[in-house]
Amino acid sequence: MSWFSKNIKPDTVDDDALLQRYRQTGDLSVLGQLYQQYMPLVYGVCLKYLQDEEQSKDAVMQIFEELITKIHKHDVKQFRSWLFVLSRNFCLMQLRANKKNQTLSIDEVMEFPFVLHHNDDDDAMDNEAGIQQLEKCMQQLSPQQKQSVDLFYIKEKCYKEVADITGYTLNEVKSYIQNGKRNLKICLENSREQ
Incomplete structure (x- = not known):
């Protein structure tokens, strides 16, 4: 056209x-x-x-x-x-x-090598340790980072929705997500080296 x-x-x-x-x-x-x-x-x-x-x-x-x-x-x-x-x-x-209907690898959204949702039971069991480690690392984030990362990546909300839900400003939300993502990456890398 x-x-x-x-x-x-x-x-x-x-x-x-x-x-x-x-x-x-x-x-x-x-x-x-x-x-x-x-x-x-x-x-x-x-x-x-x-x-x-x-x-x-x-x-x-x-x-x-x-x-x-x-x-x-x-x-x-x-x-x-x-x-x-x-x-x-x-x-x-x-x-x-x-x-939403496809396999969502956390590697695609957060640069981590663990699968969040998977239909194959064997692969899911192999990744269980990775998922548990990810959950452990999530607990180590500040409450603001944890809430923002959870809403953005896991619950798939956009920045504005996260801001509306949490009451944080848009810039705070972006900062919490960016810092939370970085802290998760560091935590996961450290856990793999141990």
Whole structure:
């Protein structure tokens, strides 16, 4: 489709005017006009994360549908930046949903060589010691790190959901997850050397 390859330089003044007009009138054609300028950007984000052209085209349309409701719930200061984050989060949620039915190796999300969920009983038994060690290392994290890591990696919440659940700021959540991940890696490496 030609609109995926358009090279348009959107004007933020027009963005604000269109956004304001959509909020006042609820006219979807106004929102469509605003969104159309950014379809190449949204498609690029989707393609980067989903790595599939057809899925990415579908995602561009689904993100527009999400936009219809989400734009009323958020105080959007810079539409382009906000839309970028919305698109990225949409793609991450798609990937996460697709992964739920697959074997999830902690190696894929946290760089540790232990499998969290596995269907094969023999392999699961082989990894039991690794899982127990991971649980032991989780206990050694600070309460904030433990809670943030658990919500993000095990319960598969996004940063914002973790912040909403815990009451921590977004920056604190990112810091707790990053530091918790690093501390877990150190703990697991030390336990393997013993």
